[in-house]
Amino acid sequence: MNFCSSCGSAVSLTIPAGDDRERYVCVSCEAIHYTNPRVIVGCLPVYEGRVLLCRRAIEPRRNFWTLPAGFMENGETSAGGAARETWEEAEAKAIDLQLYRIFDVPHISQLYMFYRCGLEDGAFGAGPESLESALFDEADVPWDEIAFPVVYKALKEYFDDRRRGEYPVRVSSIERLKRPPA
Amino acid sequence: MNFCSSCGSAVSLTIPAGDDRERYVCVSCEAIHYTNPRVIVGCLPVYEGRVLLCRRAIEPRRNFWTLPAGFMENGETSAGGAARETWEEAEAKAIDLQLYRIFDVPHISQLYMFYRCGLEDGAFGAGPESLESALFDEADVPWDEIAFPVVYKALKEYFDDRRRGEYPVRVSSIERLKRPPA
Ligand SMILES: [Zn+2]
Numbered sequence: 001m002n003f004c005s006s007c008g009s010a011v012s013l014t015i016p017a018g019d020d021r022e023r024y025v026c027v028s029c030e031a032i033h034y035t036n037p038r039v040i041v042g043c044l045p046v047y048e049g050r051v052l053l054c055r056r057a058i059e060p061r062r063n064f065w066t067l068p069a070g071f072m073e074n075g076e077t078s079a080g081g082a083a084r085e086t087w088e089e090a091e092a093k094a095i096d097l098q099l100y101r102i103f104d105v106p107h108i109s110q111l112y113m114f115y116r117c118g119l120e121d122g123a124f125g126a127g128p129e130s131l132e133s134a135l136f137d138e139a140d141v142p143w144d145e146i147a148f149p150v151v152y153k154a155l156k157e158y159f160d161d162r163r164r165g166e167y168p169v170r171v172s173s174i175e176r177l178k179r180p181p182a
Numbered sequence: 183m184n185f186c187s188s189c190g191s192a193v194s195l196t197i198p199a200g201d202d203r204e205r206y207v208c209v210s211c212e213a214i215h216y217t218n219p220r221v222i223v224g225c226l227p228v229y230e231g232r233v234l235l236c237r238r239a240i241e242p243r244r245n246f247w248t249l250p251a252g253f254m255e256n257g258e259t260s261a262g263g264a265a266r267e268t269w270e271e272a273e274a275k276a277i278d279l280q281l282y283r284i285f286d287v288p289h290i291s292q293l294y295m296f297y298r299c300g301l302e303d304g305a306f307g308a309g310p311e312s313l314e315s316a317l318f319d320e321a322d323v324p325w326d327e328i329a330f331p332v333v334y335k336a337l338k339e340y341f342d343d344r345r346r347g348e349y350p351v352r353v354s355s356i357e358r359l360k361r362p363p364a
């Protein structure tokens with residue numbers, strides 16, 4: 001950040017009065033420009049026991065498989081955003097959303113929220129950011145071609161939880177992004 | 183937003199290629215300036231069966247009682263932020279944090295996350311944004327002087343859950359901020 005989005009003057013990194021950390025403060029109008037973590041909302045859609053994954057058409061991790069997810073937008077709920085992403089990336093209507101998994105990723109200031117859900121009519125397709133979508137039984141999940149550690153972990157836990165028959169909401173932190181074990 | 187924070191030129195509200203909603207886009211360097219919901223993290227601290235509340239020293243809702251909470255900062259986890267706010271507002275060390283309550287507040291693009299927690303040594307005080315802090319039994323909570331609907335609702339649910347002996351993680355949406363019933 002170099003310039004004030006309100007008045008166009010330069011900003012400088014200083015600790016405002018009454019604050020305890022550096023913020024971008026306008027040297028002219030004194031506006032304080034906060035930056036905060038962003039929320040990524042997504043779904044873990046299940047239909048007839050199989051999980052819906054999308055193969056990414058875009059970087060990063062093009063060609064790898066992921067759950068439908070993306071940045072939460074202003075004016076929507078977390079579940080609403082998760083359903084929107086499922087529609088946009090997999091052309092699938094998420095139903096019966098239940099909060100399932102939260103990941104803190106502090107080193108990139110992100111917070112993931114995944115909802116378990118069903119799929120209306122079992123229908124799906126591929127949105128512009130996906131090469132294809134498909135439903136997978138546990139044994140058929142392309143475990144060594146999963147795009148992101150949070151997706152790998154959420155899927156593994158889901159199948160474990162299903163064997164136990166309970167789906168507790170979990171929160172944990174991912175300290176540094178690593179590739180899932182091949 | 184009037185000016186590009188990267189180059190200082192004017193921005194205009196337009197729908198970028200491949201997007202489906204208006205963003206602030208720089209007319210000069212073409213940077214897209216996204217704005218996203220902000221996360222508010224807080225604690226519901228309990229010590230020997232009583233709940234810790236803080237009386238607000240600042241607007242909005244000065245003099246009203248609240249749970250320690252505030253905007254999640256870059257580089258921290260949601261639980262870490264909730265504990266930080268508990269320290270800053272109530273000079274209390276939150277321990278054993280358990281995710282408890284999520285509120286979507288889409289009309290102001292906010293997401294609340296409350297953690298249940300204990301208090302180390304039962305110690306607390308009042309940070310600069312609080313006039314005082316105090317532990318309350320259910321019957322003594324100042325129900326008609328609670329600052330925010332999300333706090334009122336989280337507290338009511340907590341005492342109900344405690345009678346039942348289980349604390350499910352709940353998510354719901356608050357469509358418009360209303361005062362709690364007096
Ligand atoms: Zn300015």
Ligand SMILES: [Zn+2]
Nearest residue numbers: 186189208211
């Ligand atoms: Zn620019």
